[in-house]
Amino acid sequence: MLVGRTVAALSRIVRFGTGSVIGGRASLLIDPNLLAELTRSREVVIVSATNGKTTTTRLLAAALGTDREVVSNWLGANMTPGIVAALGPSGFDTTAVLEVDERWVELVLSATRANTVVLLNLSRDQLDRTQEVRKIAEQWRRALTATPPKVVVANADDPLVAWASMAAPSVIWVATAQEWTADAAGCPACSGRIDFDNGNWACTSCVLRRPVPTVSVDHKSVALPSGDFPFEMRLPGRVNRINAAFALATASSLNADPARALDALDEVAEVAGRYRVAAHNGATVRLLLAKNPAGWHEALELLESSDAPIIVAINARVADGHDPSWLWDVEFERLKGRHVIAIGERRFDLAVRLRYADIRYDIAKDLDTAIAHIAQSPAFSSTTVIDVASNYTAFQDHLDQLGGVI
Numbered sequence: 590m591l592v593g594r595t596v597a598a599l600s601r602i603v604r605f606g607t608g609s610v611i612g613g614r615a616s617l618l619i620d621p622n623l624l625a626e627l628t629r630s631r632e633v634v635i636v637s638a639t640n641g642k643t644t645t646t647r648l649l650a651a652a653l654g655t656d657r658e659v660v661s662n663w664l665g666a667n668m669t670p671g672i673v674a675a676l677g678p679s680g681f682d683t684t685a686v687l688e689v690d691e692r693w694v695e696l697v698l699s700a701t702r703a704n705t706v707v708l709l710n711l712s713r714d715q716l717d718r719t720q721e722v723r724k725i726a727e728q729w730r731r732a733l734t735a736t737p738p739k740v741v742v743a744n745a746d747d748p749l750v751a752w753a754s755m756a757a758p759s760v761i762w763v764a765t766a767q768e769w770t771a772d773a774a775g776c777p778a779c780s781g782r783i784d785f786d787n788g789n790w791a792c793t794s795c796v797l798r799r800p801v802p803t804v805s806v807d808h809k810s811v812a813l814p815s816g817d818f819p820f821e822m823r824l825p826g827r828v829n830r831i832n833a834a835f836a837l838a839t840a841s842s843l844n845a846d847p848a849r850a851l852d853a854l855d856e857v858a859e860v861a862g863r864y865r866v867a868a869h870n871g872a873t874v875r876l877l878l879a880k881n882p883a884g885w886h887e888a889l890e891l892l893e894s895s896d897a898p899i900i901v902a903i904n905a906r907v908a909d910g911h912d913p914s915w916l917w918d919v920e921f922e923r924l925k926g927r928h929v930i931a932i933g934e935r936r937f938d939l940a941v942r943l944r945y946a947d948i949r950y951d952i953a954k955d956l957d958t959a960i961a962h963i964a965q966s967p968a969f970s971s972t973t974v975i976d977v978a979s980n981y982t983a984f985q986d987h988l989d990q991l992g993g994v995i
Contacts, residue, residue, distance in 0.1 A: 613670030616677065624669055627676040628701040632684045634839065635701070635738075637694045637729075638709030639722075640884045641832050642667070644824070645709060646688040647860045648836035652850035653684055653843060661686040664861050668693050669700075684843075691725050695732035704739040706757070707839050709832075711749040712772040712883035713915065722749055726777045729753035742839045745802045748790055752777040752797060761838050764802035765831045769883040771918065806834035811851075813841055820851040823858045828887040862988045866974065869991055872960050873971075874900075876987055877978040880909065882918040888978055893923045898963045899976045900956065902933035902983035909981050913938045921946040928966075930959040933983045956987055 616623055634653075636646045643665050650661040660683045662675035667688040676685060689697045691711065698706065708729065711722045730753040733741065743754035746767040754760050770785050781794025791798035805812045808827075810819040811834045818837070822829055833854050840850045859865045865876045879888035892899060905913045913935045921929075921943055929950040931939040936952050943950040953959035956977065963969055977987060 610666050610670045610674055612677070613666075613672070613674035616673055617670060622700075623673055624676075624697070624700040625702075627673065627681070628685060628703075630681050632705075632843070633701045633703035634684070634686045634705040634707065634843070635689050635694065635698060635703045636687065636707040636709070637689045637691050639691060639712045639714045639881065640887070641709050641828065642688050642691075644829060644860045644863065645707065645832040645835050646686055648833055648854050648857060649707070649839055650686045651853040651857055652836050652840035653686060653845055655849040655853050656845055658683045659686055660684070662688055669697065672697065692728070695728050695735075698732045698736045698738070702736060702738075705742070705839060705843065706733070706738045706740075707742045707835055708744065708750045708754055709835060710744055710747050710767065710769075710883065712769060712881060714881040714910070722772050723775065723777050726750070726753045730756045733757045740842055742835055742842065745800050746788075746790070748773040748783050748792075748797070748799075749777055751800055755800075760800070761804060761842060762800045762802045763831075763835055763838055764805040765834075769886045772883065804834055804838040806830050811837055813838060813847060815841065815847065818847050818851055821855055823855060824860070824864060826887065826891050828890070862984070862991075865988075865991070867991045870957055870960050872964060872969075872975055873973065874960070874975045874977050874991075876984065876991070877976060878981070878984045879978055880980045882915050885919040889920065889923045892927070892976055892978060895974075895976070896926055897973055897975065898928040898930065898966065898969075899924065899978065900930045900932060900953075900959045900963075901939060902956070902977065902979035902987070903931075903935040903939045904933050904980060904982045904986075905935045906982045909983075916942045921948055924948055928963075930962060932956060932959050933979070956990060 636642050643663060646661060647663040650659050650663055653659050660676060660679035662671050667690045672687055711725055726749040733756040737758050740759045741754045741757040742761045744750045744765050745762040746765045774783055776783050776792040776797055778797045779795040781792045783790055784793050789799050803814055810817045822833060837850055841847050862876055863878050867874060877888055879885040905911050929943055929948050931950055931952050932955055940950060940952050953962055963975055979987060
């Protein structure tokens with residue numbers, strides 16, 4: 590039975606409103622052990638990564654929701670206050686699918702004793718305030734050793750994730766054909782060199798090497814141990830098929846029917862504003878989020894497939910990281926042939942990078958000015974979809990303008 594102070598804490602959550610981070614913080618002040626108490630009798634799944642955790646959490650919640658009640662914080666409040674706020678209004682037997690910031694995995698796993706942990710990738714992100722990625726991998730490995738879940742669903746093609754996940758008693762390995770390898774050149778086990786060769790990887794100095802995958806995905810289907818399942822998605826791009834493979838593999842491990850789960854994945858058209866298509870100031874825009882070099886590497890797959898003008902917005906606030914030097918690690922050269930409008934608080938930093946990439950660009954003070962500039966082009970028409978690719982706080986600003994406050 591819940592102790593009195595926990596009941597008071599839950600009342601506080603409801604008073605502040607479902608999903609309120611403020612309510613979660615207030616409740617944790619009343620009962621610091623509230624997360625453990627809220628998850629003691631429920632199935633818990635933790636999803637973490639540098640990129641893709643919000644989308645994968647949303648997809649997994651949809652997949653599991655085909656046959657059970659699910660509560661999730663997939664709107665992005667992924668630290669303890671946000672998680673507590675999301676869990677508070679739900680029943681204590683409701684399955685929890687929790688997006689968790691990569692730095693908080695150890696704490697959340699210890700508190701929830703989650704049976705399932707999903708680990709997608711690790712790459713550089715906000716290094717002016719976040720630890721180097723090998724330190725995060727060490728934290729993950731320590732967490733999986735100290736509080737071992739029943740199963741980990743992990744990226745076989747990310748050496749950092751693989752090394753951390755090998756501490757778990759049981760792992761479902763997902764083949765992702767990960768292209769971004771710049772952050773995993775050093776072996777997390779021995780500090781030797783990781784050699785990447787034709788889809789495989791291995792340390793040149795120790796026994797660490799790519800595990801044998803049990804799940805794989807291509808442009809047509811996802812292959813599980815139980816069979817191959819063709820599927821289509823409304824979410825665009827290769828990266829979202831990979832996110833879907835993680836969601837399906839995890840849902841299947843929790844006894845969800847793969848066919849019904851795939852139907853649910855196909856119903857997801859946007860995730861917390863990502864990929865939203867909306868009318869704004871007489872134009873149609875599509876919102877994309879890319880917040881670090883690895884994320885931009887995947888976003889460029891979508892952006893280079895068209896010749897329409899594109900708006901790129903870069904801020905450098907606390908949530909973005911104050912250092913925008915990572916722009917030089919993004920292969921903006923892939924946008925040759927597209928007209929780019931640079932906006933955001935660090936638009937001049939972006940403009941310099943675009944100039945060196947030999948990209949035709951202009952600079953505008955804000956989204957509305959950029960759209961107006963594009964609308965003056967002779968090639969613009971009512972059917973033109975303008976991609977707006979932004980890092981984190983710029984993306985949130987654009988959601989506000991489009992009436993999509995989250």
